[in-house]
Amino acid sequence: MDETHRDRDAEGRARNARPRDGLGRPLPYGTEGVGRQPEGVVRSPEETLREAQRLLDGGMPFHAHEVFEDAWKSGPEEDRELWRAMAQLAVGLTHAARGNAVGGARLLRRGAAVLEAYRARGPYGIGVGALIGWARELAGRVEPPETGAVARPAGRGRATGGVDAAAEAPRLRP
Template sequence: MGTSSGRRADARDRDGEGRARNARPRDGLGRPLPYGSEGVERQPEGVVRGPEETVTEAQELLDAGRPFHAHEVFEDAWKSGPQEERALWRALAQLAVGLTHAARGNVTGGPRLLRRGAAGVEEWASDRGPQRPYGMDLAGLAGWARELADDVERGGTAVDARERGPRLRI
């Protein structure tokens, strides 16, 4: 069976090692576009970065209104970082994907993920006392996330990811 792009409906995109990878272009919020469309450059997956580099790269993506891509940077840190920091990076990834959903107009899932991420960064910080890992303001991020979640629910519409993105460091 064919599709308008000439691809078989059951064909799967594969990477160089044969693993399934969706090669469809994506927009700045990570939404798939039709094959052949002009999309934004995707974040490479599985990149091992140091924590400082992770925070810097994620902030640049958030500043550019690309929280989906920032989520992927945090996800790499979550999967490759030291065990004792995985909960932190997972919570930061949840904040970024929560912003992604809020920017896409998902007024249920966006706030839910923002609050889950806020709870995660607070829980991680509470286990270690007051500190700012890699210069990040975890209490400020949790407050930002809850405020945005409330605003999205009240407003019932998508937010501008660039305007409403967080500052990871003070």
């Protein structure tokens, strides 16, 4: 396929059809990639957590993020911040695994901060306290120390070797 071709869906909207790896990075056309998560799937909280855990355990946090994003967009208003925070944790792990330590740490901490509001009630059996601890601990491990010698542009993290996404996958429930 022509690399300059712009993929479109049935309604004519731009949709990148390039295959992706387990961390959601685009691969060259014709390469075998990891199947994408269908968009807009409405799942119960139980189904959301089960599917996201399966993907996290398989080293595919980018895909788990998409499952959480579906829950965030389709669920009841009172749960939207919960699912958004869960998506941020999955994307934080994705960035850490891709080698973007600064961005990964930032998203892990942001998701953990939002989850604080859910610590006491632990909705849907989610181990909120353990997830907060996991996110903060991983953020502290992956974030490079600031040397002050070189200023980095805003929004740009220093790439490192990355972490093993499957080995670092959190348990969503105790």
